Structure formats: C-alpha cells, structure tokens
Amino acid sequence: MNKMWQTSTVYKAVMMCLGLGVLASSAVAEEKAAEPAAPGKPIVLPGKQAASSPAAGAVTGKTIILPGKLAASMAAARAKPKEPETLQPEVKQSAAPQIKAPLGPSPEVHAPGVAAHEVKRTVKPRRVAKPKAVPRKPEESSHDEHGHGSEVQQVRAAVTTILHDNSDYMAHHSAAYFKTFAEHQSPRATVVTCSDSRVQSEVMDKNAVNDLFMVRDIGNQLATAEGSVEYGVRHLHTPLLIFVGHAACGAIKAASSDYGKLEPAIRKELATINIPQGIDPTDGALLNVNNQVESAILKFSGEVEQGHLAVLGAFYDFRNDLRQGAGKLIITNLNGETEPARIRELMKQGQYFKYSFMP
Numbered sequence: 001m002n003k004m005w006q007t008s009t010v011y012k013a014v015m016m017c018l019g020l021g022v023l024a025s026s027a028v029a030e031e032k033a034a035e036p037a038a039p040g041k042p043i044v045l046p047g048k049q050a051a052s053s054p055a056a057g058a059v060t061g062k063t064i065i066l067p068g069k070l071a072a073s074m075a076a077a078r079a080k081p082k083e084p085e086t087l088q089p090e091v092k093q094s095a096a097p098q099i100k101a102p103l104g105p106s107p108e109v110h111a112p113g114v115a116a117h118e119v120k121r122t123v124k125p126r127r128v129a130k131p132k133a134v135p136r137k138p139e140e141s142s143h144d145e146h147g148h149g150s151e152v153q154q155v156r157a158a159v160t161t162i163l164h165d166n167s168d169y170m171a172h173h174s175a176a177y178f179k180t181f182a183e184h185q186s187p188r189a190t191v192v193t194c195s196d197s198r199v200q201s202e203v204m205d206k207n208a209v210n211d212l213f214m215v216r217d218i219g220n221q222l223a224t225a226e227g228s229v230e231y232g233v234r235h236l237h238t239p240l241l242i243f244v245g246h247a248a249c250g251a252i253k254a255a256s257s258d259y260g261k262l263e264p265a266i267r268k269e270l271a272t273i274n275i276p277q278g279i280d281p282t283d284g285a286l287l288n289v290n291n292q293v294e295s296a297i298l299k300f301s302g303e304v305e306q307g308h309l310a311v312l313g314a315f316y317d318f319r320n321d322l323r324q325g326a327g328k329l330i331i332t333n334l335n336g337e338t339e340p341a342r343i344r345e346l347m348k349q350g351q352y353f354k355y356s357f358m359p
Contacts, residue, residue, distance in 0.1 A: 187238055189241070190213045190215065190242070191242050192216075193246075194218060196250065215232065218250075218266070219251035219270070219273045220243050220289070221288075240312065241296055241312070242314055243289050243292040243296070243311075243313050246318065247285070248281065248319060251270065251273060252285045255270045256275050256277055256281070257278070286332055297355070304335075310352040312333060312334055312335070317330060335353070336356035
C-alpha cells in the first residue's frame with residue numbers, strides 16, 4: 001500500500017516537472033521565433049549584499065535575464081539622445097540683469113594662461129559717443145583780430161600773398177640786380193633776433209638782402225644758435241654783431257615763470273635764458289640782451305680785442321614801453337656799456353670798437 005502511494009507521488013512529481021519543462025520550452029521557442037537574433041542581457045537589481053564578501057568580479061544583488069526584445073528596447077531608449085527641455089509659452093523667463101559698462105573701454109578679464117585673442121567676449125561694453133566736430137563753413141568761420149579765418153583760409157591767403165609779393169618783387173628788380181649777389185654773400189652785420197613774427201628785418205633795413213645775415217631763435221640767444229652766429233662772424237667776417245630783443249617777448253615771459261609743462265625742446269632753449277623768476281617782461285628782455293652781448297664778447301674776444309668786431313644790443317619797442325616812440329629800435333648796449341648817456345656819446349664820436357673794459 002505504502003509502496004504504491006510513493007510510486008504514485010513520484011510519478012506525479014515527474015509529470016509536473018515534465019509539464020513545466022514543456023511550458024518553458026514553448027515560451028523560449030516563441031521568444032526565439034519572434035527575436036531569434038536578440039539574446040537576453042543580464043540586469044542587476046540593487047539588493048542587500050550577502051554577509052560574506054562575494055568573490056572577486058562577482059555581481060552583488062539580484063540578477064535577472066531579460067528577454068531579448070525588451071533588452072533591445074531598453075538599449076535603444078538609452079542610446080537615443082535626450083531632447084533638451086524647453087520652456088512652455090506660458091512660462092515667462094525673468095529679464096536678464098542689465099550690465100552697465102564704465103565710461104570708456106572696459107578692461108578685459110582673462111583666465112590665467114589664456115591669450116587675449118582667445119577670449120570671446122559675450123557682453124559688449126556700451127560705447128560712449130564722442131561729440132562730433134562740426135566743420136565750419138568758410139563763410140561762417142570766426143575771424144581773429146588780424147582778419148584770419150579758418151586754417152584753410154589762412155593757408156590760402158598766406159600762399160597767395162607770398163606768391164603775389166614775390167612777383168611784385170621780381171617786377172621791380174632786374175636780372176642785373178640779382179647778379180650782384182648770385183654767387184656770394186657779403187653782409188655787413190650778423191643780426192640775432194627773436195623768432196617772434198612781429199620782429200622782421202625791414203624794421204632795421206629797408207633792403208636787407210645781402211646786407212643782414214639774419215639768425216632767429218626764441219629769446220634772441222647766442223647759445224641756441226651759436227653755429228650760425230659764428231659763421232656770420234668768422235666766415236662772413238661781419239664787423240657788427242647785434243642782438244635784438246623786443247617788447248612783450250613770449251620767451252622772456254616763459255623763462256621768468258614755470259615752464260616745466262612745455263615740450264622738452266622748448267624747455268631746453270628757455271633754460272639758457274638767464275633771468276630772475278618773476279621779473280618784469282621789459283626789464284627781463286633788456287637784461288637778456290645784456291647777457292647775450294657779454295657772452296658774445298667772451299666768445300669772440302680775439303676779434304673784439306683786435307678791433308674787428310663790435311657787439312651791440314638793441315630793443316625793438318613796438319609798444320612804446322620805453323616812451324621813445326612806438327616801433328623805435330633803441331641801442332641799449334654798446335660793447336658792454338649800458339649807460340644811455342654814455343652810449344649816445346660813444347656813438348656820436350664813432351667809438352663803436354671801444355669796449356667798456358678797455359681804458
């Protein structure tokens with residue numbers, strides 16, 4: 001009896017296993033028929049790790065073999081690029097903060113080791129508009145006290161005047177006149193005047209051509225034009241060297257004040273004008289003339305002692321500061337003598353080569 005029951009029980013268990021096997025085989029067959037080339041892939045679900053450490057390379061957690069179709073679908077989903085999220089029309093984005101640029105160009109901030117040309121600027125600084133220069137029309141140009149207009153008008157008028165006066169000069173002088181000095185010059189005096197445009201040769205000579213060897217610089221100085229002066233005295237052998245200062249001299253005003261902000265070349269020439277700070281401009285001009293005469297006597301002492309050179313100082317007074325008449329050329333120094341009465345006496349006697357240091 002017992003034997004038969006056990007046999008029946010075993011038989012049922014065997015049959016149940018065979019049935020499950022057949023069902024599993026049928027399911028696998030159907031899956032293979034649907035996807036014959038897509039094998040399943042293992043997926044590890046998170047789970048508690050066993051108490052004992054697993055072997056090296058072992059996968060912890062629960063392992064499930066997915067059907068090939070499902071595995072392929074999941075793989076395709078993972079491989080598909082994710083679409084960026086976009087704001088819906090009803091979602092309003094807050095306005096970007098306004099960046100105020102400083103006046104003028106703003107400095108660029110560069111990352112360490114990155115060249116300036118490699119940095120792409122995303123925010124452009126606000127450009128500050130510069131006031132545009134409005135071109136003046138010739139007929140609208142303002143005029144100064146001399147009637148000059150714009151720069152264009154001044155240049156045109158100056159060139160026109162120069163060419164016109166030259167043509168007039170040619171018309172009043174024959175070719176024979178120019179032949180007298182065409183090959184050589186023979187001036188009687190070397191004249192050192194200031195560069196000031198108000199001081200010209202016709203003030204002292206109606207026809208200065210081949211008569212005055214003119215040297216001009218700021219402050220009518222020997223030091224800043226020494227070569228030119230020396231050429232007139234020692235190569236052209238002019239018996240007269242005269243330094244001409246003048247009223248309202250800008251060089252004297254500058255030399256007697258702070259000229260540190262002027263250009264280096266101008267400062268260099270002003271530095272050799274030896275006058276006190278704050279001196280009256282007229283007194284400064286007279287003192288400067290005396291200084292130039294003294295320097296020339298020392299430089300050309302050989303010519304002076306031999307009686308070959310007279311050194312004079314003069315003041316061109318177009319403002320009548322010395323009350324002797326506007327435009328008068330006044331001799332203020334004769335070979336070192338500065339006393340007006342003595343100068344007049346020496347000139348009356350024709351003593352142009354008598355120096356103050358001589359007995």
